[in-house]
Amino acid sequence: MNMALPFQCLKAYRRSVKGKEETLLIGASGSRLVVVESSSGQGSTWPAEEEASKETEAPAEDEERPGKRIKLTPTNTNDSNSNKSNFSCLALSNDQQYIVAITGEDKCVRVFHIDSDYRIHQLSQRPMARRPCAITLTSDDSTILCADKFGDVYALPLLMSPDDGVQDQEVPPTTSTAEQPETPVEFKPSASVLTVHSGRNRKVLEEQIRQASLGQRKSKEPLKFKHELLLGHVSMLTDIVYANVNGRGYIVTSDRDEHVRVSRAPPQAHIIEGFCHGHEEFVNRLCLVSSGRLVSGGGDAQLFVWDWLNYRLLTTIDVRDAVLRFLKSQAELSSIVPANEEGFKVAVTGIWNVPRSDAQRDEILVTCEGVPAIFHFGFDEAGKKHEQAIPLNGNAIDVTVIQQSPDSCVAVASVDYVHKPGSLKDPREQKQDDQAIPTFTSGPDGQWQADSTLDTAAGFLTKQLSTAVGAAGLAGEVDLKAIQGLLYGTANLRKQPGTDPDQVA
Amino acid sequence: MAGEPAKRQKREEYKKSLNADESNAALPKKKFYRQRAHANPFSDHSLAYPKSPSDMDWASHYPAYAVKQPQEKDEAESHDSEKAIAITQPVEIADIGCGFGGLLFALAPRFPTSLILGMEIRTSVTEYVQEKVRALRAQNSATSGFQNAACIRANTMKFLPNFFAKGQLAKIFLCFPDPHFKQRKHKARIVSYTLNSEYAYVLKPGGIVYTITDVEDLHKWMVEHLEKHPSFERVREEEQEKDECVEIMRTETEEGKKVERNKGMKYVALFRRLEDPAWP
Ligand SMILES: C[S@@+](CC[C@H](N)C(=O)[O-])C[C@H]1O[C@@H](n2cnc3c(N)ncnc32)[C@H](O)[C@@H]1O
Numbered sequence: 001m002n003m004a005l006p007f008q009c010l011k012a013y014r015r016s017v018k019g020k021e022e023t024l025l026i027g028a029s030g031s032r033l034v035v036v037e038s039s040s041g042q043g044s045t046w047p048a049e050e051e052a053s054k055e056t057e058a059p060a061e062d063e064e065r066p067g068k069r070i071k072l073t074p075t076n077t078n079d080s081n082s083n084k085s086n087f088s089c090l091a092l093s094n095d096q097q098y099i100v101a102i103t104g105e106d107k108c109v110r111v112f113h114i115d116s117d118y119r120i121h122q123l124s125q126r127p128m129a130r131r132p133c134a135i136t137l138t139s140d141d142s143t144i145l146c147a148d149k150f151g152d153v154y155a156l157p158l159l160m161s162p163d164d165g166v167q168d169q170e171v172p173p174t175t176s177t178a179e180q181p182e183t184p185v186e187f188k189p190s191a192s193v194l195t196v197h198s199g200r201n202r203k204v205l206e207e208q209i210r211q212a213s214l215g216q217r218k219s220k221e222p223l224k225f226k227h228e229l230l231l232g233h234v235s236m237l238t239d240i241v242y243a244n245v246n247g248r249g250y251i252v253t254s255d256r257d258e259h260v261r262v263s264r265a266p267p268q269a270h271i272i273e274g275f276c277h278g279h280e281e282f283v284n285r286l287c288l289v290s291s292g293r294l295v296s297g298g299g300d301a302q303l304f305v306w307d308w309l310n311y312r313l314l315t316t317i318d319v320r321d322a323v324l325r326f327l328k329s330q331a332e333l334s335s336i337v338p339a340n341e342e343g344f345k346v347a348v349t350g351i352w353n354v355p356r357s358d359a360q361r362d363e364i365l366v367t368c369e370g371v372p373a374i375f376h377f378g379f380d381e382a383g384k385k386h387e388q389a390i391p392l393n394g395n396a397i398d399v400t401v402i403q404q405s406p407d408s409c410v411a412v413a414s415v416d417y418v419h420k421p422g423s424l425k426d427p428r429e430q431k432q433d434d435q436a437i438p439t440f441t442s443g444p445d446g447q448w449q450a451d452s453t454l455d456t457a458a459g460f461l462t463k464q465l466s467t468a469v470g471a472a473g474l475a476g477e478v479d480l481k482a483i484q485g486l487l488y489g490t491a492n493l494r495k496q497p498g499t500d501p502d503q504v505a
Numbered sequence: 506m507a508g509e510p511a512k513r514q515k516r517e518e519y520k521k522s523l524n525a526d527e528s529n530a531a532l533p534k535k536k537f538y539r540q541r542a543h544a545n546p547f548s549d550h551s552l553a554y555p556k557s558p559s560d561m562d563w564a565s566h567y568p569a570y571a572v573k574q575p576q577e578k579d580e581a582e583s584h585d586s587e588k589a590i591a592i593t594q595p596v597e598i599a600d601i602g603c604g605f606g607g608l609l610f611a612l613a614p615r616f617p618t619s620l621i622l623g624m625e626i627r628t629s630v631t632e633y634v635q636e637k638v639r640a641l642r643a644q645n646s647a648t649s650g651f652q653n654a655a656c657i658r659a660n661t662m663k664f665l666p667n668f669f670a671k672g673q674l675a676k677i678f679l680c681f682p683d684p685h686f687k688q689r690k691h692k693a694r695i696v697s698y699t700l701n702s703e704y705a706y707v708l709k710p711g712g713i714v715y716t717i718t719d720v721e722d723l724h725k726w727m728v729e730h731l732e733k734h735p736s737f738e739r740v741r742e743e744e745q746e747k748d749e750c751v752e753i754m755r756t757e758t759e760e761g762k763k764v765e766r767n768k769g770m771k772y773v774a775l776f777r778r779l780e781d782p783a784w785p
Contacts, residue, residue: 150692152699232699234546234662234692248784257663258556263702264784270698270735271781272706275666277557497551 005030006436007414007461008486009090011099012400012454017116023402024114025412025457026099027437027464028087030486033101034464035114038457045464046112046120047083086486089134093141098123098158100144102132109135109146109156124160126225133237138265139244145230147237147253155228155266164226230269233259238298238493239286245309252294252308254283256493260296262308274311278304282493287351289362293381297348299494303366305379315383320346322375323368326389327422333372336422346371347491349396352411354442355403361385363446365411367396369490372421374399374413378446390448393435394421397487407444412437412454416487418480424488427480436462530643535605538633546626546662546693554659558670562590567620569652570594596620596669599707600678601661602695604759606634608680610641611757613654615749619675623656624668631658662693662700669707676750677704678715681760684723696727698734705736708778713740716774717754719764724772731776740775748775 007027014023023038036043085103092099099112109132111123130148137144137158144156157164235255242265243250249265250273260276260283263269281299288294294308301320304313323346327333338344347369354363354376363386366375372395378386394415401411417436420426437458441451555561564571570592598616600609603623612621625631634656641651659668682695691697696716704714714737716727731737745751755761755771764771 229698231702232692232697234700259666261666267785268735268782270702270705272666272671272702274671275557277560277667280556 005465005483006394006397006416006418006487007034007465008397009087009101010398010400010412010414010437011090011092012402012410012412013092013096014402015096023454023457024118025400025437025454025461026090026114027414027461028090028101029465031083031086031103033087033099033112033120034461035118035120036457036460036464037118038454041456041460043118043457043460043464044120046122089132091135091137093137093158094139095141098141100135100137100158102135102146104131107131109144111144111158126156126160126227127223128154128227129223134240136240136242138242138249143266145240145242145251147240149236150232151235151237151255152232153230153237153240153251153253153269155230155269157226160225228266230266231263231272233257233261235259236493238282238284241286241288241294243288245292252286252288254286254296254298256282258283260286260294260306260308262311276304276306276308276311276313278313282495284348284490284493285351287353287364289353289364290356291360291362293362295351295362295364297351297366299345299347299491301346303348303351303364303377305362305381314381315379317377317379317384319348319366319368319375319377320344322377322387322389323371323373326371326373326375326391329389330391333422345491345494347494349490350399352399352401354401354409354411356409357406365399365401367399369488370395370422370424372396372415374411374440374448376442376446376448386446388446388448390440392421392438393417395419395424395487404441409442410451410454411440411442411448412458413440418483425480425484434462436465530640532640533633533636535633538605538629538636540627540629546660552658552660552664554664554667556667558666558668558673560590561668562588563592563596564588564590566622566655566657567592567652569649570620592620594620595673596622597674598622598676598678599624599661599669599674600680602626602679602682603634603656604681605630606637606656607757607759607762608678608754609634609654609656610637610651611753612750613651615753617653619653621654622668623654624659624661625656626658626660628658631656662695665703665707671706672709674707675709675712676715677708677712678750678754679727680715680717680754680758681764682716682718682723684718684720686722691726694723694726696730698730701731701734701737705734705778710778710780712778713748713750714776714778715750715754716776717758717761718772719760719769721770721772724774728774731774736779736781737776738779740777745773745775751775 007029009028011026012023014021024035025038026033026035033046034043083103085105085108087101088104089102090099097113101110101112103110107128109126109128113121113123115121128146128148130150132146132148134147135144141158144158146154146156233253233255235257237253237255239254241252243252251263251265251269253261258279258281262273264271264273279300283296284298286294286296294306295303297303297319301318302316303319305315307314324337324341324344327337348366349369350367352365354365356363361378361380363378366377372392374390374392374396376388376390377384392413392415394417397414397416399411399413401409403409415436415438418427420428439451439454439458440448442448571589572591572593573589597619598612598621600623603609603625606623609621609623623634638651638654638656645651679695685691685693718724732739751773761771
């Protein structure tokens with residue numbers, strides 16, 4: 001098998017450079033970023049290729065005790081950084097000048113800029129104490145809000161000031177005595193689990209990573225860049241949204257324990273305004289839609305539509321039923337549907353707003369884990385008005401939506417062409433990466449159909465997949481388990497009955 | 506609340522046996538309810554908790570305050586029956602991590618017009634307190650004593666806002682919390698900067714958080730994290746010592762008694778919930 005990683009994150013946006021409007025498409029595949037301009041097909045990858053191959057050739061001679069300091073203080077002009085950690089999240093600044101990304105294994109928040117020649121520059125790389133799960137920016141783009149697995153939300157300045165990142169940076173009072181953050185900056189595994197394939201090396205790497213985490217845990221060094229603890233849940237955070245309503249800033253956070261929490265924005269982020277109560281399973285995604293309503297979804301059969309400023313549930317959307325209808329309508333997928341349909345569960349992995357001029361009617365696109373389709377729902381306060389399942393050639397991984405004109409939108413999807421449609425673990429017989437990035441468009445009638453306007457860009461991205469990955473030495477047998485781990489895992493957020501240690505007699 | 510069948514059955518039998526020998530007012534024996542000391546506040550206990558405060562079946566815990574006296578059918582779990590779950594006044598005092606309930610039972614007669622709730626994560630410790638509530642209510646049926654006290658099993662670090670609405674509580678007690686000495690476990694502490702926001706959320710302005718511990722480091726930790734939180738200010742010592750709850754907390758908690766026997770120190774600190782400032 002010669003398979004590259006599908007894009008686990010995708011972002012399309014329009015920007016204007018020197019008076020020229022253009023559409024950029026950015027994809028993250030494993031530890032790489034790829035950008036392309038849609039009309040010219042010009043683009044680049046990050047990290048730059050020569051650098052990447054140099055890195056992999058270097059022997060893994062990192063025998064230092066992980067606890068020991070390796071000089072690697074993050075700076076704000078570090079353009080030639082290599083990267084072995086996989087991207088898990090991309091966010092775009094409101095002014096479209098910056099891409100903020102999370103890489104998982106090294107727990108880093110990274111800020112990128114794409115110049116007018118479509119080169120990707122990394123401006124900063126900040127390793128957090130805990131693995132970030134979701135990021136967003138305040139509406140003025142001054143601050144990154146970073147939500148982590150441990151339940152905390154930190155504020156980081158988008159751009160680091162020159163004196164930030166120096167050794168003796170004073171840590172704000174809210175973090176100095178709170179749980180002392182680890183310093184993952186000290187340690188970088190010599191490879192990632194995606195680049196090591198022999199069983200023995202894999203073990204060595206795992207041990208190295210384990211040792212490092214032990215070493216880090218003992219370390220009491222605070223993070224060396226400006227960061228402020230804003231709020232926290234005693235639960236794993238899954239998503240974060242910043243909203244500005246009538247001049248008031250809000251942070252909405254969701255967690256694995258069914259909560260949707262509304263807090264004030266900094267400098268009053270310690271004030272909880274309220275909760276949108278109603279979910280009975282984990283919440284995984286939040287989405288502010290055009291009307292200002294909030295849509296939340298995760299392990300429940302329904303999406304919830306909120307008048308979130310009043311903590312009032314307006315309506316629900318039966319996403320599970322939509323998925324069931326779709327699967328049953330497809331001959332080759334109907335076998336996935338269990339005999340007992342009641343037991344069928346979905347895990348919502350994405351909700352995207354479809355921008356429209358009509359503010360009363362909202363439209364969203366929704367994906368669920370392991371389901372080869374995008375679901376479109378149009379609704380208003382009273383409930384669902386429109387539903388369409390857009391079939392894909394593989395499981396939906398990520399989607400990005402851009403508004404082409406007041407009445408037409410384009411959606412670009414990233415598709416899992418490694419696994420069989422509908423499966424999270426069975427590989428396909430042969431690769432089909434020509435279908436990695438399908439594009440759809442929707443006109444004023446709200447119907448979505450396949451579209452070719454971004455084919456050049458999609459083609460470029462797809463090609464980069466194989467070349468970039470080849471350069472990084474990943475062209476051989478790819479560890480399916482690692483890919484699975486990278487692309488999936490949402491359903492694991494569901495609580496399993498009978499896991500109460502307290503109940504064991 | 507759904508519980509493990511065997512345990513529930515045991516409990517039912519225990520109840521029956523108490524009823525059978527006409528001594529239904531007998532206090533439960535602690536030794537039947539002992540449990541290992543620590544429960545992990547992060548793990549997925551199969552806890553029962555309401556989706557929201559208004560979904561909580563308060564009437565079953567404070568039957569004397571039920572909005573409509575419901576004709577209790579014993580299988581309380583029957584789905585969505587027209588069972589009244591609301592009570593005539595909200596719970597106002599919460600004893601978080603109440604243990605065997607010493608404070609709860611001392612507060613109940615001192616605040617006869619307030620509803621007081623003990624919250625405890627350990628199953629059988631909770632059951633003990635619930636049995637004791639039942640027994641004390643039976644013993645005091647003539648005066649309706651202890652109708653204002655109840656106990657539920659809950660992980661308060663995760664689900665406090667599922668039980669209480671914004672600004673509902675007047676007092677929160679955090680008595681002798683588990684210290685969680687290890688650095689790594691500090692987020693497991695019942696007081697932290699971020700968790701204090703939830704205490705502030707359920708407390709009304711002017712409401713008080715009461716803390717007491719015999720561990721000096723934990724005392725310092727709680728003081729530091731509550732003082733640093735903009736929603737709280739420390740209550741001055743003079744005022745603190747005038748608060749009748751402080752003496753109760755020192756002498757009536759199980760832990761307080763233990764510390765007394767060992768002639769240990771007890772560190773007390775009270776914090777007042779401030780009004781939220783105007784939006785910036
Ligand atoms: C040392 S005992 C103190 C008991 C009582 N307050 C006293 O002063 O005697 C601490 C109690 O807090 C409970 N606890 C710990 N974490 C909790 C949580 N997250 N939610 C509810 N109770 C908790 C423990 O089970 C334990 O019973």
